[in-house]
Amino acid sequence: MARKAQAQARPAEAVAETARAAPKRRATINDIARLAKVSKKTVSRVINDSPFVKEDTRKRIAEIMLDLGYEPDPQARGLAFRRSFLIGLIYDNPNAQFVVTMQEGLLDGVRGSGFELVVHPCDRNSPKFLDDVRSFVERQKLYGVVLLPPISENDKLTALLEDHGCRYVRVASAVLDTPARLVSSNDRIATAEAANHLADMGHTRIGLIEGPPGFRSRIERRAGFEEALKKRGLSLSKDCVVDGAYTYDSGVAGAKVLLSLKNRPTAIFACNDEMAAGVYQVARESGLSVPEDLSIVGFDDTPMSNRLWPPLTTVRWPILEMGRSAARKLLAELRGETPTTPDAFEPRLVLRKSTAPPRP
Amino acid sequence: MARKAQAQARPAEAVAETARAAPKRRATINDIARLAKVSKKTVSRVINDSPFVKEDTRKRIAEIMLDLGYEPDPQARGLAFRRSFLIGLIYDNPNAQFVVTMQEGLLDGVRGSGFELVVHPCDRNSPKFLDDVRSFVERQKLYGVVLLPPISENDKLTALLEDHGCRYVRVASAVLDTPARLVSSNDRIATAEAANHLADMGHTRIGLIEGPPGFRSRIERRAGFEEALKKRGLSLSKDCVVDGAYTYDSGVAGAKVLLSLKNRPTAIFACNDEMAAGVYQVARESGLSVPEDLSIVGFDDTPMSNRLWPPLTTVRWPILEMGRSAARKLLAELRGETPTTPDAFEPRLVLRKSTAPPRP
DNA sequence: CCCGATAATGACACCGGTTACCATGGATCA
DNA sequence: TGATCCATGGTAACCGGTGTCATTATCGGG
Helix, strand or coil: CHHHHHHHHHHHHCCCCCCCCCCCCCCCHHHHHHHHCCCHHHHHHHHCCCCCCCHHHHHHHHHHHHHHCCCCCHHHHHHHHCCCCEEEEEECCCCHHHHHHHHHHHHHHHCCCCCEEEEEECCCCCCCHHHHHHHHHHHHCCCEEEECCCHHHCHHHHHHHHHCCCEEEEEECCCCCCHHHEEEECHHHHHHHHHHHHHHCCCCCEEEECCCCCCHHHHHHHHHHHHHHHHCCCCCCHHHEECCCCCHHHHHHHHHHHHCCCCCCCEEEECCHHHHHHHHHHHHHCCCCCCCCCEEECCECCCHHHHCCCCCEEEECCHHHHHHHHHHHHHHHHHCCCCCCCCEECCEEECCCCCCCCCC | CHHHHHHHHHHHHCCCCCCCCCCCCCCCHHHHHHHHCCCHHHHHHHHCCCCCCCHHHHHHHHHHHHHHCCCCCHHHHHHHHCCCCEEEEEECCCCHHHHHHHHHHHHHHHCCCCCEEEEEECCCCCCCHHHHHHHHHHHHCCCEEEECCCHHHCHHHHHHHHHCCCEEEEEECCCCCCHHHEEEECHHHHHHHHHHHHHHCCCCCEEEECCCCCCHHHHHHHHHHHHHHHHCCCCCCHHHEECCCCCHHHHHHHHHHHHCCCCCCCEEEECCHHHHHHHHHHHHHCCCCCCCCCEEECCECCHHHHHCCCCCEEEECCHHHHHHHHHHHHHHHHHCCCCCCCCEECCEEECCCCCCCCCC
């Protein structure tokens, strides 16, 4: 009995080492060094692109590494560097499509660099928000993080990251940071385009469903829209502006308010596509046909905007490119570059079928 | 000049260590050991829940760890374990919404476990596909991976993973593996429900837009649908079945074929929502109204299905729950459990407004 | 009260890379 | 030619944990 307990005990102590096949033995830096007849330090120099290696030596070592399919162990390197080769994607964004597209762009940007992308959604309203991020960043010793809106606008967060020596790149709708740490879209220009488009068609009474408070894009989109109208002598009537939350339901709610106005708007600009879809819904329920009775413009150009009927005129945001750019900015420091180009992307209005001149 | 070169050289050799703030000094296992007046091995035992620590000692150490906010370094642990604390999400799936939702479920499942999720999209048709995954798994010494359809059905891939001692969980539309490594949905039951629903309404000539070859779900969905029809004495006419690719465009193409048939079907089952959206489009172009002239059923219950008009009757798939379950299965081994429950999820038909009896 | 068995703990090498520092040899200069 | 300097490669210690195995408490029984 006692003997048995002991027998069981051993594997229990080595709890993490279960019966599964051991990972394949990979070549180590020592193997390479032995084969190349150099010290492992020299191999390390080659790995890290040190300029202090004779060209011959470098070539010979590189060849051996290639032959053996050797890739240095990121964990070991990370341990020594006190820094992992992981990049965190931190977000709390209601728009799944936006997140996944951004993710793809980022992965595109880090491809082949040896870095991996670790996703970390969070809850910006939780009291533990900062602690949660801090723990994540500290524990994983992240090389850097990408912040998506709206948490990219949180200055406490970026201060925390700097304090921990963690690189970051913000993705935002306005200029919030130095070029090296910012990938931005110029939402004002885009919404101005939308406003001009509606004004061109002759709309004068226009409704606006805004983004949620706390999003910089809310401010930017409204500002661009309103300024453009003003330049043409038009204005947003106060009762024609309602809050939204970038969700379908909030779009429905907003549209209900706008369309039950005595003097209802002839066009509605919803600050994202999801909300625009809500406007379609209410328009249909109210017996209004789009675009004859009501013009609708959205923002995002999600795949859905094309599935709606009639297809939604909306603003296309180069999310994929922004993701690629963000990843490259994060990695630039590795190569000793300090990017100074602003990388401001310009969203563009794509005209489809959801707008028309108002009925006379 | 020479002096200057030397001055520049030093930081260049330490290329990765740039001028940025050093990461905060965190408590290490040695700190804990010193404070608790034990060896670091004992602290390690506490960290790993070894049963060979006196209760007093464990408590004392645990308290100190809590006080100092100590969390063991996953990199160092991983190095020693020869295994990281990362979980890979490997996918090549055309449906972004599916991926994001699954991702969220997985993250939900690993929350608090100290594991992180590393996303790794890939191209299953690339000749380098297996090598790419192998490199990823080997390099990062992943604790385990989650495979989404259709690559979850790739037996070469799973063989490779086993060979490397890498745990995996497959997410699939049929029983492909042992319960411990499988999270499945029973697509047959769901599509049978869809078939019965259409048959109940009196449809006899029904079109089917299939999934792409290579997806197990293609087989399952068709089989469930066809068998249910057969039980009621109905059958799928050969010309009423067309290939799809789970994309909007393929839905459009398929619907064009089906709706230009001399004897066109009165109902179409599209094997996912994206393709169903394509059917809406073609129906509208053809002047057919949904559901009076044409009933449509989809599969997935993506957010979009609700934005379409009329709202799409479709099959809801508990993706989030499946994700959670997949993560838990992967982590179960840690706690010494071997899950034997099949975790077969049953998608359900959700009735909305896109179906009606055929015109007499 | 002592002994053997068992539970609890510790010493030390090691995981796979890195840095700090030292040793060497060749080139340069007076 | 010797002193000085630079480029290069080697060695040992370290990053923060874990495995192995030896060693020290603890306990029940004779």
